[in-house]
């Protein structure tokens with residue numbers, strides 16, 4: 702399974718994640734990104750893989766699974782709207798009858814082609830980590846062609862026209878976007894966008910760079926009228942989708958670090974030895990928990 706994996710999601714329940722773009726291909730290079738710095742920063746939409754192969758993987762995964770996921774979620778090892786095939790894939794996967802969600806950094810929604818493709822999804826979750834250009838550049842390190850005001854206008858327009866559910870996701874990072882002024886600016890921007898809800902996060906899994914969870918999360922949560930989602934996920938990563946422990950661990954770790962107990966559950970499923978995990982992942986501590994993170998080249 703190259704493009705598809707099943708994971709419990711803090712936002713969408715059991716979610717069949719589909720990544721239509723290559724690893725670390727994104728229009729941003731966020732300081733908190735769990736994939737490390739973006740290696741291919743781009744705003745050019747392309748067909749990166751065979752869309753038929755991606756669709757076949759989704760169908761195969763749905764056949765193999767013992768449970769029906771709550772959502773099929775386009776998410777990326779980067780930014781999913783950079784895939785030119787996103788609209789086609791949303792349309793085709795909707796035939797399964799399972800609601801389709803897209804988790805996006807929102808940077809390209811101002812483009813008509815992207816907005817029009819996203820209107821077919823049931824749920825769209827764009828990020829909004831900043832409401833001032835200076836903070837935007839510092840926390841998201843965007844492609845030089847991107848302007849925050851244009852991105853915000855695009856999300857506002859999309860919100861007015863979209864008939865599905867639109868949630869805004871804010872990642873609050875200590876000393877980056879958690880000043881009182883920025884929190885107030887983000888709140889005003891959210892009010893203008895008028896989404897169906899706000900997910901407020903702070904780094905709870907270890908990012909690659911030295912960033913810390915914000916201590917002002919409660920204050921921001923009240924300001925944004927956010928759902929409370931800052932807690933580790935519960936649930937399984939469904940290793941039955943894979944043929945070996947190494948394949949399962951690589952596939953999951955490529956998207957995000959695993960807590961130690963989650964990694965151990967995958968090993969137990971395959972009756973595999975811990976050295977497989979130690980070969981591909983490094984052990985790290987973050988916020989008093991032990992995690993395994995894929996070793997980066």
Ligand code: SF4
Pocket residue numbers: 727728729730731733734735736739777778779780806
């Ligand atoms: S938008 Fe997402 S994938 Fe892109 S750099 Fe930021 S966190 Fe990483």
